[in-house]
Amino acid sequence: xxxxxxxxxxxxxxxxxxxxxxxxxxxxxxxxxxxxxxxxxxxxxxxxxxxxxxxxxxxxxxxxxxxxxxxxxxxxxxxxxxxxxxxxxxxxxxxxxxxxxxxxxxxxxxxxxxxxxxxxxxxxxxxxxxxxxxxxxxxxxxxxxxxxxxxxxxxxxxxxxxxxxxxxxxxxxxxxxxxxxxxxxxxxxxxxxxxxxxxxxxxxxxxxxxxxxxxxxxxxxxxxxxxxxxxxxxxxxxxxxxxxxxxxxxxxxxxxxxxxxxxxxxxxxxxxxxxxxxxxxxxxxxxxxxxxxxxxxxx
Amino acid sequence: xxxxxxxxxxxxxxxxxxxxxxxxxxxxxxxxxxxxxxxxxxxxxxxxxxxxxxxxxxxxxxxxxxxxxxxxxxxxxxxxxxxxxxxxxxxxxxxxxxxxxxxxxxxxxxxxxxxxxxxxxxxxxxxxxxxxxxxxxxxxxxxxxxxxxxxxxxxxxxxx
Ligand SMILES: Cc1cc2nc3c(=O)[nH]c(=O)nc-3n(C[C@H](O)[C@H](O)[C@H](O)COP(=O)(O)OP(=O)(O)OC[C@H]3O[C@@H](n4cnc5c(N)ncnc54)[C@H](O)[C@@H]3O)c2cc1C
Ligand code: FES
Ligand code: FES
Numbered sequence: 001x002x003x004x005x006x007x008x009x010x011x012x013x014x015x016x017x018x019x020x021x022x023x024x025x026x027x028x029x030x031x032x033x034x035x036x037x038x039x040x041x042x043x044x045x046x047x048x049x050x051x052x053x054x055x056x057x058x059x060x061x062x063x064x065x066x067x068x069x070x071x072x073x074x075x076x077x078x079x080x081x082x083x084x085x086x087x088x089x090x091x092x093x094x095x096x097x098x099x100x101x102x103x104x105x106x107x108x109x110x111x112x113x114x115x116x117x118x119x120x121x122x123x124x125x126x127x128x129x130x131x132x133x134x135x136x137x138x139x140x141x142x143x144x145x146x147x148x149x150x151x152x153x154x155x156x157x158x159x160x161x162x163x164x165x166x167x168x169x170x171x172x173x174x175x176x177x178x179x180x181x182x183x184x185x186x187x188x189x190x191x192x193x194x195x196x197x198x199x200x201x202x203x204x205x206x207x208x209x210x211x212x213x214x215x216x217x218x219x220x221x222x223x224x225x226x227x228x229x230x231x232x233x234x235x236x237x238x239x240x241x242x243x244x245x246x247x248x249x250x251x252x253x254x255x256x257x258x259x260x261x262x263x264x265x266x267x268x269x270x271x272x273x274x275x276x277x278x279x280x281x282x283x284x285x286x287x288x289x290x291x292x293x294x295x296x297x298x299x
Numbered sequence: 300x301x302x303x304x305x306x307x308x309x310x311x312x313x314x315x316x317x318x319x320x321x322x323x324x325x326x327x328x329x330x331x332x333x334x335x336x337x338x339x340x341x342x343x344x345x346x347x348x349x350x351x352x353x354x355x356x357x358x359x360x361x362x363x364x365x366x367x368x369x370x371x372x373x374x375x376x377x378x379x380x381x382x383x384x385x386x387x388x389x390x391x392x393x394x395x396x397x398x399x400x401x402x403x404x405x406x407x408x409x410x411x412x413x414x415x416x417x418x419x420x421x422x423x424x425x426x427x428x429x430x431x432x433x434x435x436x437x438x439x440x441x442x443x444x445x446x447x448x449x450x451x452x453x454x455x456x457x458x459x
Binding site for chain 2 (some may be wrong): 001002003004006026029036037038042044046048081103104108109110209
């Protein structure tokens with residue numbers, strides 16, 4: 001017999017998880033229920049987080065936005081939710097673009113950002129944008145709470161740094177000062193697991209570039225060499241200020257470095273070679289869009 | 300466990316529910332509401348689409364216990380109490396949008412939600428709103444036509 005524990009408040013949720021480490025949290029259920037329906041998993045208990053009000057909102061603190069783990073894709077895109085939630089997608093443009101590509105309306109209505117992190121799939125569509133924005137994941141237990149840098153959150157295929165008694169509370173993001181982009185390649189437009197995904201964030205105020213790669217390594221990863229190369233090339237040539245077109249060799253080298261950062265595998269959805277190639281194309285494309293947005297912003 | 304929910308306006312309860320079973324199973328097998336269909340059980344086809352607290356969801360991906368205390372509307376709740384069909388249902392029949400009918404209940408709920416939010420949707424809006432509903436008989440043109448017709452029927456100035 002499986003138990004069903006329903007948390008009404010965040011305190012209840014943390015207490016329940018402390019007492020029952022074997023309880024599987026369930027939020028939107030779009031990953032968990034597939035596993036239960038197909039008998040791939042039989043947890044001793046389910047811990048329902050969907051009623052917890054503390055997970056459903058977002059707030060601002062010291063230039064950061066804290067997005068509750070229970071915020072849905074539809075709230076990130078602005079498809080659903082009150083005006084205050086719609087505002088979220090305007091502030092977190094990269095994440096909103098990524099959320100827009102997820103599943104179908106029914107999946108976006110239920111699926112949450114916390115559930116995407118909880119599953120920690122290399123193909124999770126939130127992850128590249130969170131990496132590009134250098135987000136932090138706030139996790140908590142009855143022992144207290146801590147913030148984990150997104151680079152340290154993913155520890156292996158579908159594995160994360162979450163301890164057995166911890167829950168994901170929120171994702172903290174300092175919105176980049178410039179344009180953000182996201183693109184993914186799949187076998188068709190709706191309802192596919194990405195073959196490769198890429199997110200880019202430009203932060204002219206801090207002179208930084210952020211990247212995130214999905215579906216092309218055991219965990220979502222940043223392309224660190226590509227980030228420092230591009231930030232250096234833009235900075236050295238004074239392009240943040242001049243907003244002149246990016247030189248072709250800079251675009252090509254950036255794409256090559258992103259491609260090289262991947263550690264893809266062959267599987268039914270694509271070969272490693274195809275994934276590397278696709279990533280280079282995505283990197284170039286998103287950089288073109290983001291730089292165009294940056295130049296147009298100034299007009 | 301016991302699950303209590305307001306389904307199509309009526310409070311219903313189901314006993315001896317296994318906590319891992321889906322809302323879809325509860326509706327079909329325990330509450331006698333077989334309108335919502337079970338085709339994939341993995342969120343891919345949309346034939347199980349119902350409103351949960353005003354939002355269209357795949358009932359196969361909601362754990363029974365998560366629906367406890369919730370408000371649900373299924374395809375059975377669309378027609379009037381006297382049996383008069385909803386304009387959307389009428390339009391689906393008139394446009395020939397129903398072949399085997401397996402996808403129809405989910406499409407009706409998804410389209411109902413679209414028209415509640417956007418009374419005058421463009422074709423792109425209709426396609427997007429129905430992107431999570433598969434029709435294996437592939438009658439998509441007639442389905443689009445039915446939603447357009449229903450939108451006309453439901454607008455106050457022209458509506459029946
Ligand atoms: C048809 C379909 C299409 C999909 N398309 C996409 C897609 O395009 N892109 C994509 O990225 N994903 C996709 N998914 C996967 C899924 O929708 C996402 O991963 C979603 O974000 C999961 O969120 P959820 O709230 O439904 O998670 P749940 O299923 O409730 O939980 C997922 C995991 O996270 C854990 N968890 C949830 N909340 C917390 C918390 N607060 N603290 C700790 N652990 C927690 C759960 O224990 C579980 O292990 C799709 C799924 C389906 C069924
Ligand atoms: S049965 Fe639920 S989406 Fe197919
Ligand atoms: S009418 Fe047969 S599945 Fe759509």
